[in-house]
Amino acid sequence: MELLIKNAAVFDPVNGINGDKTDISIKDAKIVSKVSSKATVIDAGGKLVMAGGVDAHSHIAGAKVNVGRMMRPEDSRSGISPRTKITRPCTGYTVPNVYAMGYRYAQMGYTTVFEAAQAIMKARHTHEELEEIPIIDKGALTLFGSNWPTMDFVREKNMDKLAAYVAWGLLASRGFGVKCVNPGGGEMWGFGKNVTGIDDVVPGFDVTPKEIIVSLMKVNEMLCLPHSVHLHCNNLGNPGNYKTTLASMELANQVKASKDRQVMHVTHLLFNSWGGTNWGDFESKADVIANCLNNSDNITGDMGQMIFGSATTMTADGPKQYANAKLLHAKWSNGDVELEDASGVVPIYYVKQISVHAIMWAIGLELALLTKDPYKMLLTTDHPNGGPFVNYSEVIALLMSNKKRQEEIKTVHEAVHAKTKLPGLDRELDFNEIAIMTRAGTARVLGLLDTKGHLGVGADADISIYDIKPDQIDPSIEHAKIKSAFSSAAYTIKGGNIVVKEGQVTATPLGRTYWVDAKVPRQNHDEMMKDIVRKFKNYYSIQLANYMVQDEYVSHPQVIKAGAIPVEVN
Amino acid sequence: MQIVTIKPRKEIKISVEAENISPDKFGGKTEKDIQSLVAWMGNQKTTIGELFSIKVEGSGPAVDTKIVLEGDFSRVKRIGEGMTTGLIIINGNADMHLGAKMSGGKISVKGNVDSWAGREMKGGELIVEGNAAYYLGAGYRGESCGMRGGKITVMGNALDFVGEHMCGGEIIVNGNTGILPGLSNNGGKIVIGGNTSRPGSEMSKGTIIVNGKVNEMMPVFKLEGDEAVDGVTYKKYTGDIIGNGKGLLYVK
Numbered sequence: 001m002e003l004l005i006k007n008a009a010v011f012d013p014v015n016g017i018n019g020d021k022t023d024i025s026i027k028d029a030k031i032v033s034k035v036s037s038k039a040t041v042i043d044a045g046g047k048l049v050m051a052g053g054v055d056a057h058s059h060i061a062g063a064k065v066n067v068g069r070m071m072r073p074e075d076s077r078s079g080i081s082p083r084t085k086i087t088r089p090c091t092g093y094t095v096p097n098v099y100a101m102g103y104r105y106a107q108m109g110y111t112t113v114f115e116a117a118q119a120i121m122k123a124r125h126t127h128e129e130l131e132e133i134p135i136i137d138k139g140a141l142t143l144f145g146s147n148w149p150t151m152d153f154v155r156e157k158n159m160d161k162l163a164a165y166v167a168w169g170l171l172a173s174r175g176f177g178v179k180c181v182n183p184g185g186g187e188m189w190g191f192g193k194n195v196t197g198i199d200d201v202v203p204g205f206d207v208t209p210k211e212i213i214v215s216l217m218k219v220n221e222m223l224c225l226p227h228s229v230h231l232h233c234n235n236l237g238n239p240g241n242y243k244t245t246l247a248s249m250e251l252a253n254q255v256k257a258s259k260d261r262q263v264m265h266v267t268h269l270l271f272n273s274w275g276g277t278n279w280g281d282f283e284s285k286a287d288v289i290a291n292c293l294n295n296s297d298n299i300t301g302d303m304g305q306m307i308f309g310s311a312t313t314m315t316a317d318g319p320k321q322y323a324n325a326k327l328l329h330a331k332w333s334n335g336d337v338e339l340e341d342a343s344g345v346v347p348i349y350y351v352k353q354i355s356v357h358a359i360m361w362a363i364g365l366e367l368a369l370l371t372k373d374p375y376k377m378l379l380t381t382d383h384p385n386g387g388p389f390v391n392y393s394e395v396i397a398l399l400m401s402n403k404k405r406q407e408e409i410k411t412v413h414e415a416v417h418a419k420t421k422l423p424g425l426d427r428e429l430d431f432n433e434i435a436i437m438t439r440a441g442t443a444r445v446l447g448l449l450d451t452k453g454h455l456g457v458g459a460d461a462d463i464s465i466y467d468i469k470p471d472q473i474d475p476s477i478e479h480a481k482i483k484s485a486f487s488s489a490a491y492t493i494k495g496g497n498i499v500v501k502e503g504q505v506t507a508t509p510l511g512r513t514y515w516v517d518a519k520v521p522r523q524n525h526d527e528m529m530k531d532i533v534r535k536f537k538n539y540y541s542i543q544l545a546n547y548m549v550q551d552e553y554v555s556h557p558q559v560i561k562a563g564a565i566p567v568e569v570n
Numbered sequence: 571m572q573i574v575t576i577k578p579r580k581e582i583k584i585s586v587e588a589e590n591i592s593p594d595k596f597g598g599k600t601e602k603d604i605q606s607l608v609a610w611m612g613n614q615k616t617t618i619g620e621l622f623s624i625k626v627e628g629s630g631p632a633v634d635t636k637i638v639l640e641g642d643f644s645r646v647k648r649i650g651e652g653m654t655t656g657l658i659i660i661n662g663n664a665d666m667h668l669g670a671k672m673s674g675g676k677i678s679v680k681g682n683v684d685s686w687a688g689r690e691m692k693g694g695e696l697i698v699e700g701n702a703a704y705y706l707g708a709g710y711r712g713e714s715c716g717m718r719g720g721k722i723t724v725m726g727n728a729l730d731f732v733g734e735h736m737c738g739g740e741i742i743v744n745g746n747t748g749i750l751p752g753l754s755n756n757g758g759k760i761v762i763g764g765n766t767s768r769p770g771s772e773m774s775k776g777t778i779i780v781n782g783k784v785n786e787m788m789p790v791f792k793l794e795g796d797e798a799v800d801g802v803t804y805k806k807y808t809g810d811i812i813g814n815g816k817g818l819l820y821v822k
Contacts, residue, residue: 071712072712073711073712074710074711074712074713074714075712077710329774329813331712
């Protein structure tokens with residue numbers, strides 16, 4: 001099948017195209033240089049065209065997403081739409097049903113989304129859901145930060161075994177990358193405790209979060225994984241935690257990247273850029289964090305922007321969620337995944353007139369506006385922790401229009417004036433920068449820039465067309481139009497198929513699941529497995545033979561090969 | 571004044587969802603308009619006119635509209651849902667979700683009502699001369715707030731979970747209630763004329779007055795001594811102390 005998009009106002013930062021009128025040729029799911037005269041033609045009529053959106057951090061599938069659905073039946077009362085000839089019924093806002101995840105991302109022009117956390121033991125559930133999410137390409141990051149084998153190998157300073165474990169864990173979970181959530185804290189939560197910083201010793205394992213982070217970064221680079229370590233810092237959600245975040249970011253200097261990308265991705269920084277000592281003197285330290293990002297060349301981050309209204313917080317950070325539930329008197333679900341981390345789910349309602357919420361809202365925007373290079377600050381809402389992903393258009397409009405920000409600031413708690421720098425920031429992002437934060441940057445951070453996040457020849461034919469003419473609009477003033485256009489794509493093309501037209505889903509092809517097959521020397525694997533076999537015999541409630549996700553669970557795999565190389569470590 | 575009399579054309583065996591039976595929807599409408607309003611019977615879409623005979627006398631806006639339900643409405647759900655004004659008189663029984671989310675006006679029932687009557691009610695008045703089933707004036711599944719305002723009076727008995735997750739308003743049950751009235755209450759007032767069991771668990775705010783016997787008391791309430799309310803002396807408890815609750819429970 002051939003497709004030709006004519007008169008497109010293309011924003012493709014990777015290929016240096018900045019709004020130029022260009023044609024895009026598509027053949028067999030790829031972008032090509034030329035198509036025959038038989039190609040179906042779409043006349044974009046000068047409308048905004050970008051590569052399909054790529055989301056590097058969103059909770060779209062797996063055990064805790066489903067716990068969110070179960071404990072929030074009230075959430076299913078919103079977002080209801082009946083089935084059509086093409087789509088299944090949809091429900092939910094913060095925790096939509098499986099099918100709605102795919103439809104709603106595609107309707108926004110997104111075509112690739114990564115689930116941000118799966119425990120290896122729960123990975124089968126993640127893949128059962130990923131298999132059913134229509135349209136988009138996807139993958140899942142695997143949790144390693146509080147796993148017993150990780151901490152054992154870190155204590156033994158045996159990077160070969162740790163690398164073998166990470167490679168085997170990715171295979172066992174059909175995972176895409178290394179996620180590290182509140183390292184050490186997930187384990188301590190099993191005893192009702194938490195770590196308070198990166199130098200606390202995890203009892204029973206005699207390792208510190210700092211050692212865990214550095215070791216995982218080292219083996220991530222030894223294995224040449226496409227993505228870097230994806231870090232949810234310790235102390236998340238506590239006033240004054242920016243110091244812990246800074247100390248964690250400093251660790252990136254200890255490791256050299258094996259590829260042209262960062263060595264550490266610090267996620268949902270909104271929740272980690274907090275100053276003050278309590279909720280009374282709570283303030284933004286987004287400027288300090290953004291400054292640190294500006295001065296380093298091997299760290300990236302994402303916003304985790306907060307959206308006022310209903311949200312469902314879900315994370316492997318079990319102790320944080322207990323604290324949240326107590327603070328908010330909210331429903332609480334707690335999970336313990338045997339030797340592999342903890343988890344928690346708590347609903348929250350973000351209110352404009354609550355000072356802490358207003359400051360948090362401002363912090364996310366400050367991070368994006370104060371980080372000079374948009375490749376270093378991706379656009380996310382940490383769906384559904386900061387808010388549901390359907391609100392990306394709101395975030396884009398806020399970043400592109402100071403007028404909109406000033407209008408919003410008038411409606412939120414006055415604390416944003418004293419406790420944040422947002423009111424004084426007049427930077428307005430342009431379409432090119434938005435394309436980086438939502439496409440080129442995310443693809444680069446994930447290590448998928450060869451096929452995702454751009455429109456060059458050879459890239460996947462994932463394209464979104466938005467109903468605005470970039471040369472005829474002033475985003476600063478007409479921010480409502482920007483929001484409406486980005487919330488509902490005129491066209492979304494996924495793998496060469498038109499999947500959305502005028503905001504309506506027109507086809508639901510199945511996307512692929514990315515996972516990484518990393519090779520390590522046989523003897524390292526065998527040595528490591530001795531420990532794993534012992535752990536299964538002594539501690540796990542299931543058999544090793546029942547642990548691995550089988551190929552049957554990943555029917556449309558996209559396997560990326562990686563493997564161990566010696567790496568220079570300072 | 572507009573009076574609309576509505577009667578089932580035949581016995582209703584498959585349950586009907588009829589949130590369109592409401593003064594807001596009937597006010598100022600002709601017989602024909604009303605007949606064409608949508609109703610669902612099971613999974614089949616139909617109209618009010620198909621299921622019920624309609625008689626309209628006089629004409630007037632919603633505020634001056636009185637709807638009289640004659641016959642058996644015990645399989646008709648969601649009557650008066652979300653109504654803001656006017657009057658509904660039910661001369662028999664009504665099915666689940668009667669007056670759910672209503673914010674004004676009045677519903678008066680001669681017979682019994684099924685579960686979820688006055689669910690998430692915001693205002694107005696609901697009077698039931700017979701009995702009420704479960705979750706009277708409660709919140710719906712998962713919601714943190716049930717009834718927020720208005721008044722519900724039940725002359726007979728009610729079953730379990732009266733006013734669950736209530737945040738405001740008043741519920742009066744003259745007879746007995748089932749277990750756990752005022753479960754997870756966060757405001758409002760519940761007055762029980764008869765007996766009940768385990769009132770007020772997980773209460774954080776609000777008031778429950780029990781004039782009959784409490785068959786089983788939750789151990790999470792703290793006895794504060796005797797106190798008179800409207801000239802009657804009660805034992806006053808506060809709780810739920812596990813959640814540091816400030817709820818008030820008065821037991822005769």
